[in-house]
Amino acid sequence: MSDSLVLNRVWYPIHITGWERAISLLYLGHAVAVDPEDGRTYNFEDWASLSKMKLEIERLPEKKFVRSMRITVMIPEVITLLLFDKLPPTEVKMSxxxxxxxxxxxxxxxxxxxxxxxxxxxxxxxxxxxxxxxxxxxxxxxxxxxxxxxxxxxxxxKMKILYKPTVPKWKNHLGWRLGMEVKVKESWQQFLDRVYWNAELEP
The missing domain is CATH 1.10.30.50 (DNA Binding (I), subunit A)
Incomplete structure (x- = not known):
């Protein structure tokens, strides 16, 4: 299916999750879906209504939706948590x-x-x-x-090291996950740019 970018309460990207988790958070009222085009947010019921319209009028591809016996819901590309406003740690745990x-x-x-x-x-x-x-x-x-x-x-x-090891920061860690495990969506870029422009410069 697809993945969703997770923002905290102040719209800062903190995680990437699978569509199942994203829809679950939306359904439970722990998050709202974000329309990247205009920034509007939707609770589960409103998102379901918008999904129906998108499917019937705009005829978006079926792969963008999840169907059940009772409802069809569009997979949100971006969600915002309603209660979590913390930032992830700046240091990455070594493992x-x-x-x-x-x-x-x-x-x-x-x-x-x-x-x-x-x-x-x-x-x-x-x-x-x-x-x-x-x-x-x-x-x-x-x-x-x-x-x-x-x-x-x-x-x-007599073995040459081909690259120099570095000390990663969280902003880089998110970048690894985006680059290796999921395909970066165009709709995410405006939020990921915020990480770039607000990151502290290295000394």
Missing amino acids: RKTIFERDNFTCAYCGKKFPPKKLTWDHIVPLARGGKREWLNIVTACQNCNIRKGGCTPEEA
């Missing part, structure tokens, strides 16, 4: 998932992309050699390259 996403699932040593199950992380300077478990000392590595490097530094193993 296998976020490291792989940061590095675009690409081995730092051979430059090839792999599925997550064939990847691991590598300490550039091994822990046993005084290296730290921090973003700038960790890169994604395929299993073969990780075995080849072993407990050596890249220089000792």
Whole structure:
């Protein structure tokens, strides 16, 4: 089906969710649907009425709708939570998932992309050699390259690091998820631009 961009109460993008969750939040009254064209918001009943009109008059593609025995509802591309006004944390928690996403699932040593199950992380300077478990000392590595490097530094193993590790911020983290897991909708851009223009500049 499709995904929906989730905004907090002050219209700041905080998450991307599947259509099932988006419609559930709308139905329960925890969120309202946003029409990206004019910024109007709709509760579930009003959204259902608008959906009927869009289907019958504008004849939008069937894939944009969800049907049940009683009702047909258009999948909202953007929803706004009615109670949540917090911003996500600016720091991204380090995990296998976020490291792989940061590095675009690409081995730092051979430059090839792999599925997550064939990847691991590598300490550039091994822990046993005084290296730290921090973003700038960790890169994604395929299993073969990780075995080849072993407990050596890249220089000792004669292996070149093909990209420089970075410390990700939340705004980048949202970008990874948009770029890798879902297709960015044109209707989202005005809200995503807000993240860009309001983000603090790096020192």
